[in-house]
Amino acid sequence: MRARFCLACGGRLVDAREGRHLRRRCRRCGWTFYDNPVPACAAVILRRHRVLLVLRARPPHAGTWDLPGGFLEAGEHPMVGLKRELREELGVGLGRARLTGVVVDRYGRGGFPVLAFVYRVTLAPGPIRPADDVADARWFPIQAIPLSRVGFPSIRRALRALARATATRS
Numbered sequence: 036m037r038a039r040f041c042l043a044c045g046g047r048l049v050d051a052r053e054g055r056h057l058r059r060r061c062r063r064c065g066w067t068f069y070d071n072p073v074p075a076c077a078a079v080i081l082r083r084h085r086v087l088l089v090l091r092a093r094p095p096h097a098g099t100w101d102l103p104g105g106f107l108e109a110g111e112h113p114m115v116g117l118k119r120e121l122r123e124e125l126g127v128g129l130g131r132a133r134l135t136g137v138v139v140d141r142y143g144r145g146g147f148p149v150l151a152f153v154y155r156v157t158l159a160p161g162p163i164r165p166a167d168d169v170a171d172a173r174w175f176p177i178q179a180i181p182l183s184r185v186g187f188p189s190i191r192r193a194l195r196a197l198a199r200a201t202a203t204r205s
């Protein structure tokens with residue numbers, strides 16, 4: 036993905052070297068496209084040695100397993116975004132949440148950069164009702180996560196690390 040036009044004035048963007056980075060800059064008004072990562076949140080939800088994964092209904096990586104979560108709105112704290120996403124995607128409330136890591140990825144091959152806050156989460160009581168951009172939600176034994184069918188490389192790595200950590204502990 037390569038930005039072509041200025042968001043401020045619609046002028047054409049050209050390559051501009053800035054230290055080690057190659058930016059896209061407007062020839063007309065000087066506005067710069069920094070290509071900063073878009074912040075997101077993801078939930079690791081464990082229950083009786085199983086982890087809850089959602090099947091992505093939409094691109095990128097449609098038809099692959101993923102952690103519940105999504106993009107943050109402007110001005111939204113990651114924890115608030117997490118709570119909103121769990122409500123939207125799974126129809127459940129957030130119990131407790133603890134920040135356990137941060138991952139970086141791309142939104143699909145060649146997509147824009149993403150930075151995701153990963154939380155260990157417990158859910159409020161109540162049934163799970165997959166909705167919106169989720170085709171299915173399923174509990175997988177931590178030692179039997181279908182890693183080859185997890186689309187985002189960063190999430191695959193996080194789940195592999197979780198499986199390893201759990202195997203060593205038990």
Ligand SMILES: [Zn+2]
Pocket residue numbers: 041042043044045046061062063064065066
């Ligand atoms: Zn411009």
